[in-house]
Amino acid sequence: MxxxxxxxxxxxxxxxxxxxxxxxVAKAFASAAKQTDVLIKNVDSARKLKPNLVSPRTVENGQFKMVISKDWTSGFFPAELWYFYQYTKDKKWLELAKKYTEDIKKEQFNKGTHDLGFMIYCPFGNGYRLTNDPAYKAVIIQAAKSLSTRFNATAGVIKSWDHNGDKWKYPVIIDNMMNLELLFETTKLTGDSSFYKIAVKHANTTLKNHFRPDFSSYHVIDYDTLTGNVRQKVTAQGYANESAWARGxxxxxxxxxxxxxxxxxxxxxxxxxxxxxxxxxxxxxxxxxxxxxxxxxxxxxxxxxxxxxxxxxxxxxxxxxxxxxxxxxxxxxxxxxxxxxxxxxxxxxxxxxxxxxxxxxxxxxxxxxxxxxxxxxxxxxxxxxxxxxxx
Missing domain, CATH: 1.50.10.10 (Glycosyltransferase)
Known part of the structure; x- marks a missing residue:
């Protein structure tokens, strides 16, 4: 052998x-809840100084860092609160989840990012799943419409980034796979199969071009939108173009x-x-x-x-x-x-x-x-x- x-x-x-x-799990959730109580106090204190900052992102070099709603990570904090509500059924978490989810709402109209799955579907998707609030459903549908505008039929993918045009023309990152759930869900909510078809096409094109024989993935694939061909295979956040970036x-x-x-x-x-x-x-x-x-x-x-x-x-x-x-x-x-x-x-x-x-x-x-x-x-x-x- x-x-x-x-x-x-x-x-x-x-x-x-x-x-x-x-x-x-009970112990882990209890510990996480105590931490999140501390986090919420810090969030509220930060927002008194800068109301446009809506979500906590990290602590770097000793500094507590908040982000505005259009940051790609803005939806994770309110989405966490929905998970606390799901686990505990405590109305305290329900009210907090509703409060901070509302802060991301305007991003449903954001056509300048592929990250609407993270930003909108994580909080609003969980919120709708747990409450059946029709207002959340409407936000999800609009976000899917906004995301769909970034799809190029020739290349068969949703564009990830609009920046660094000197480096690439039509970049698609492996992270973008995570945003397809928003499209799949919207077809179920509306009966409109166009969202499903875009998601499937993106998944198929990514499967064809993003992976090496050992199933490791490139970070960024750059496409030619006139021919649909791959221009280059690179990385932005990994060690090197041919390396396997862990989060990817x-x-x-x-x-x-x-x-x-x-x-x-x-x-x-x-x-x-x-x-x-x-x-x-x-x-x-x-x-x-x-x-x-x-x-x-x-x-x-x-x-x-x-x-x-x-x-x-x-x-x-x-x-x-x-x-x-x-x-x-x-x-x-x-x-x-x-x-x-x-x-x-x-x-x-x-x-x-x-x-x-x-x-x-x-x-x-x-x-x-x-x-x-x-x-x-x-x-x-x-x-x-x-x-x-x-x-």
Whole structure:
């Protein structure tokens, strides 16, 4: 047998037989709630000084940082509050979730970003799911209409960024897979299949062009909108063009798992399985399951981890375990392992980090931005993973 294949097989076997320690979800949620109480006080204090700042993003160099509603991370904080309400059924969290969700509402009309799934669907989607408020439904539909304006039929993808025109012409990042859920949901809400068709076309084009033979993903694919051809394959937030940026791999795993849920297309399931294999079979990732910020940084182990990538991966694996019977136990064990590590080794000490739940995430290391910090999307997907672990 090929030695490389033998090692891979043994690695896959180890994930299936090693029983991870189980997270105490009630304890983890209680601790997270106490932290979030601290965070809310800091948010309210900051907003008294600058009312246009709506959501907490991170703590960097000792500074508590808030963002305006058009920041791509603005929706995660109110979305976290919806998860607290879902878990506790406490009206305190319901009122808080409603209050801070309203602050992002105007972004439903924002046609200058691909991140409307994060910004709008995370808070308003969860809000609608938990309350059936028709006002939330209307916001979701309008946001999908705005996002659809960024679709180019020739290239077959939704444009990600409008900046840095000197570097690329029509950039599409792997993160964009996460915003397709907004489109899938809107077809269900309206009966208009155009949103579904755009999502599927984007997913198919991304599957064709974004991945290497080992199922690792490029960060940015630049398209020619006249021919639909790929102009270049590059990275912005990873170590190098040919490296595997950790959060990008997590976005890909989550995105294709979600696409399978929405379409039942087995091609997407196979893709999700392949991406999971790349992540779980890595010999680079430390024993606790929390990856370094990029799988190919030559300075490993002397580089930052990315708890946000781990949280996204754990959440995705819990869902993927439901769809992939042959790998179900392995995926569940891997997710349990990651979640246990996050809840025991990567959470902030009570009251620290201005109330953020997780520490040790990496935002944009090449830009020397948000390195080894708490960050809002890590907290959001951590709470989602906790909820999914209970099912």
């Amino acid at each position: 090929n030695i490389k294949l033998t090692i891979t097989a043994l690695s896959m076997l180890s994930f299936s037989v090693v029983k991870a320690q189980q997270v105490n 791999q997590a976005w890909a795993l989550y995105g294709y798992t979600m696409c399978y849920r929405e379409t039942k297309n087995k091609t997407y399931l196979a893709q999700a399985d392949g991406i999971a294999g790349f992540i779980l079979n890595s010999k680079i990732t430390p024993a606790d399951g929390i990856p370094y910020w990029d799988y190919n940084d030559p300075k490993i182990p002397d580089v930052s981890r990315d708890a946000s990538a781990a949280a996204i991966t754990a959440s995705a694996l819990y869902e993927l375990a439901k769809y992939s019977p042959a790998n179900s136990k392995k995926y569940k064990a891997a997710a349990d392992k990651i979640l246990y590590s996050l809840s025991t080794k990567y959470t902030s000490k009570p009251g620290d980090n201005d109330g953020f739940i997780l520490d040790h995430s990496t935002g944009h290391r090449p830009a020397k931005s948000e390195i080894d910090v708490p960050i809002n999307y890590a907290d959001y997907y951590y709470l989602e993973a906790l909820l999914r672990s209970k099912k």
